[in-house]
Amino acid sequence: MRDTRPRHTPVLLVETLSALNPARGGWLVDATVGLGGHSEALLAAGANVLAIDRDPGALRYAAERLAGYGSQVRLIHGDFRSLKAILAELGQPQVTGVLADLGVSSWQLDDLTRGFSFRQDGPLDMRMDPTQPLTAAEIVNSWEEAELAEMIRQWGEERYARRVARNIVAARATGFIATTGRLAEIVRQAIPARGPQRIDPATRTFQALRIAVNRELDGLDRFVSDAVEALAPGGRLAIITFHSLEDRIVKHALRREAGVPDADAPTDFWGRRATQPPRLRLLHRRPIVPTDAEAASNPRARSAKLRSAERL
Numbered sequence: 001m002r003d004t005r006p007r008h009t010p011v012l013l014v015e016t017l018s019a020l021n022p023a024r025g026g027w028l029v030d031a032t033v034g035l036g037g038h039s040e041a042l043l044a045a046g047a048n049v050l051a052i053d054r055d056p057g058a059l060r061y062a063a064e065r066l067a068g069y070g071s072q073v074r075l076i077h078g079d080f081r082s083l084k085a086i087l088a089e090l091g092q093p094q095v096t097g098v099l100a101d102l103g104v105s106s107w108q109l110d111d112l113t114r115g116f117s118f119r120q121d122g123p124l125d126m127r128m129d130p131t132q133p134l135t136a137a138e139i140v141n142s143w144e145e146a147e148l149a150e151m152i153r154q155w156g157e158e159r160y161a162r163r164v165a166r167n168i169v170a171a172r173a174t175g176f177i178a179t180t181g182r183l184a185e186i187v188r189q190a191i192p193a194r195g196p197q198r199i200d201p202a203t204r205t206f207q208a209l210r211i212a213v214n215r216e217l218d219g220l221d222r223f224v225s226d227a228v229e230a231l232a233p234g235g236r237l238a239i240i241t242f243h244s245l246e247d248r249i250v251k252h253a254l255r256r257e258a259g260v261p262d263a264d265a266p267t268d269f270w271g272r273r274a275t276q277p278p279r280l281r282l283l284h285r286r287p288i289v290p291t292d293a294e295a296a297s298n299p300r301a302r303s304a305k306l307r308s309a310e311r312l
């Protein structure tokens, strides 16, 4: 029989395993288990894994894939931004590593009914957790033009954000925008064609909407602090990001936790930067990126960056 399960290659797998040192024992938190690729390798290397995901569908898939590991793995439906509460509920296990491989999985992207992709037509949804109420369709059809423009500018880094927002508002006056295909068309029409395009002009608006629907950047900084707090001395933290907005947050949070002077870190109203005694040692100053071979064989890995650190 043909195997119809989604194929998924975990990103930066060798580098992540080497950062997390799974043979050390204790419990490793995989905060974004997804299809279980990283978790499977961590379990095979001897770790116990607390596997979290906000998508119940991904968890079902991971449960099947990791079933052979029995009590070595625990699957938890939840948001990693509630890490503190999740660990408290489990009786504060000793955590020797935390992994977060951010964003959406290839399975979520490829399933057109989830509405993440502008390459296929599907309902305008984009929820990682389908039990949450807010969908992309609701945002696109109800937010005011200025709010849409700001969201697209900020989270899509789209220079034509105002034109895109204006086009969306004009289009929805003629009917509810219900599908990814329709939205992609509206966005493409708003962006001036300038020679050969390296990426589809809809990419940035779709990224912004996905971030807005899932509140992807909210609480990421806090999650880094909570993960550091949870780690036993010598425990490792590894975070894989896929775009500059989340990478910037992770970079600053890790530098702050490591007590590294950070001239670009955000300041408060008085121009002061948060300082604190170091709790981490950065394992490398620059992020680790995929080798040319990995980028060639797995296009989704191309924008990945791994940052890792050790709890002091």
Ligand SMILES: C[S@@+](CC[C@H](N)C(=O)[O-])C[C@H]1O[C@@H](n2cnc3c(N)ncnc32)[C@H](O)[C@@H]1O
Pocket (backbone or CB within 6 Å): 008, 009, 010, 011, 031, 032, 033, 034, 035, 036, 037, 038, 039, 052, 053, 054, 055, 058, 078, 079, 080, 081, 101, 102, 103, 104, 105, 106, 128
């Ligand atoms: C890139 S995939 C992870 C792939 C996984 N490392 C693997 O090897 O199969 C990211 C996963 O994180 C989940 N996710 C994203 N944000 C989350 C959050 N705040 N809390 C829990 N899970 C989240 C998504 O639902 C998705 O399944």
